[in-house]
Amino acid sequence: MTADREDARLIVSRHAAKLFLERGVAGTSGDDIAEAAGLSKRTVWRYFRSKEACVEPLFSASSLRFASVLREWPLQTSIEAYLHEAIRPLDQTPQEIADDVLAVRLVALLPAEPALRTAWLMSCHVGEEQLIDVVAQRSRRLPTDFDVRLCAAAVMAALRVVDEDVSTAAITESRKFELPDIIDQMAKAIRTASTLPICDPVGP
Amino acid sequence: MTADREDARLIVSRHAAKLFLERGVAGTSGDDIAEAAGLSKRTVWRYFRSKEACVEPLFSASSLRFASVLREWPLQTSIEAYLHEAIRPLDQTPQEIADDVLAVRLVALLPAEPALRTAWLMSCHVGEEQLIDVVAQRSRRLPTDFDVRLCAAAVMAALRVVDEDVSTAAITESRKFELPDIIDQMAKAIRTASTLPICDPVGP
DNA sequence: TCTATTCTGTCACTAAGTGACAAGAGGTCG
DNA sequence: CGACCTCTTGTCACTTAGTGACAGAATAGA
Numbered sequence: 001m002t003a004d005r006e007d008a009r010l011i012v013s014r015h016a017a018k019l020f021l022e023r024g025v026a027g028t029s030g031d032d033i034a035e036a037a038g039l040s041k042r043t044v045w046r047y048f049r050s051k052e053a054c055v056e057p058l059f060s061a062s063s064l065r066f067a068s069v070l071r072e073w074p075l076q077t078s079i080e081a082y083l084h085e086a087i088r089p090l091d092q093t094p095q096e097i098a099d100d101v102l103a104v105r106l107v108a109l110l111p112a113e114p115a116l117r118t119a120w121l122m123s124c125h126v127g128e129e130q131l132i133d134v135v136a137q138r139s140r141r142l143p144t145d146f147d148v149r150l151c152a153a154a155v156m157a158a159l160r161v162v163d164e165d166v167s168t169a170a171i172t173e174s175r176k177f178e179l180p181d182i183i184d185q186m187a188k189a190i191r192t193a194s195t196l197p198i199c200d201p202v203g204p
Numbered sequence: 205m206t207a208d209r210e211d212a213r214l215i216v217s218r219h220a221a222k223l224f225l226e227r228g229v230a231g232t233s234g235d236d237i238a239e240a241a242g243l244s245k246r247t248v249w250r251y252f253r254s255k256e257a258c259v260e261p262l263f264s265a266s267s268l269r270f271a272s273v274l275r276e277w278p279l280q281t282s283i284e285a286y287l288h289e290a291i292r293p294l295d296q297t298p299q300e301i302a303d304d305v306l307a308v309r310l311v312a313l314l315p316a317e318p319a320l321r322t323a324w325l326m327s328c329h330v331g332e333e334q335l336i337d338v339v340a341q342r343s344r345r346l347p348t349d350f351d352v353r354l355c356a357a358a359v360m361a362a363l364r365v366v367d368e369d370v371s372t373a374a375i376t377e378s379r380k381f382e383l384p385d386i387i388d389q390m391a392k393a394i395r396t397a398s399t400l401p402i403c404d405p406v407g408p
Numbered sequence: 409t410c411t412a413t414t415c416t417g418t419c420a421c422t423a424a425g426t427g428a429c430a431a432g433a434g435g436t437c438g
Numbered sequence: 439c440g441a442c443c444t445c446t447t448g449t450c451a452c453t454t455a456g457t458g459a460c461a462g463a464a465t466a467g468a
Contacts, residue, residue, distance in 0.1 A: 150362050
């Protein structure tokens with residue numbers, strides 16, 4: 001009851017991420033990951049379909065948190081106002097912060113580790129699916145609507161580019177970012193990329 | 205000189221695609237692909253980093269052709285006018301048509317074969333990189349510009365959604381499409397998703 | 409508490425993927 | 439033409455990613 005399957009996957013994900021960062025993807029075996037996580041190799045392969053997929057939960061974690069924030073987005077609020085109000089450093093647990101740092105370092109590693117990109121893109125895909133519902137609600141359409149899916153895809157793509165941009169700048173150029181600035185970037189990207197009028201207050 | 209490496213990869217890709225469609229991904233081994241392509245297993249693994257990646261060239265083929273069409277897009281022409289003028293059925297070789305059909309069938313298979321999605325997304329990623337140059341030229345900015353990359357990502361995401369939508373409709377619902385309609389959809393998607401003014405005639 | 413179910417580890421196995429090396433297919437220069 | 443160079447391929451042995459089958463531990467529910 002304490003740790004359900006998704007939690008367990010995330011825990012393994014953290015170990016895998018650290019190993020990938022330390023020794024590279026090719027330099028870490030499934031056994032290494034299993035050992036670090038205190039599991040049998042067999043269980044690791046039950047959790048993940050491939051070695052690279054071991055980091056997907058970590059990648060997805062922030063997307064999922066972001067999506068769950070957006071799910072609470074009141075119809076009457078603009079994206080800028082809402083994000084600044086809803087995302088505050090104090091709300092983040094140390095674990096979440098550590099996960100974000102790990103994810104950022106992994107994203108910065110993408111150019112050097114092409115194998116990780118599949119995991120990254122798959123995580124963005126699940127993020128996109130989460131966004132579909134948000135867009136559907138704010139545009140008062142169905143999640144199956146073509147324009148809704150297109151909007152969600154465009155928005156997710158924009159968020160991905162921001163993520164990659166910030167991550168590489170932070171790691172490879174050692175640039176420092178303040179949370180409000182990142183929120184501004186995210187909000188601006190969402191507003192720019194959204195193809196349906198979801199960013200400003202909608203209806204009653 | 206006749207068949208360079210990329211051509212060889214594409215040829216293998218066709219065999220892999222057919223096998224995946226016939227027997228499923230899990231049901232076809234690397235040996236099967238190698239045998240079908242008339243190559244040794246070793247060469248297949250020299251061409252591709254994984255079994256699923258064997259279909260990437262096929263996925264990328266249409267993106268690459270589309271991108272090369274867009275590369276010729278004159279600055280004074282709108283996206284709708286140009287696409288209708290530049291894409292004509294008669295220009296397509298039988299091989300290209302067959303490749304497109306294969307790609308469409310594979311895309312329609314994505315829900316049933318999650319393993320293929322990594323290959324699909326990676327191909328969309330290379331398509332995105334191609335688009336960056338097009339967007340850069342039409343917006344008179346550098347390919348490294350953040351807004352250029354964001355626009356390319358949004359446009360590619362839109363094209364991907366169109367592709368997935370058309371493919372599933374064509375295969376799973378047996379819907380028939382006429383080329384002009386698809387071009388309309390593509391153009392509309394590009395116009396909708398583009399975050400920079402690239403769709404209409406731009407300066408001299 | 410007994411039981412049904414779900415989860416995990418062990419172990420043997422298949423198949424994906426790599427390293428090392430030798431043989432062949434051009435290409436260039438004398 | 440032959441000698442040489444380079445690039446690609448196949449062979450084979452090998453490592454490791456990933457699966458199937460089963461038995462034991464854990465957990466939920468009555």
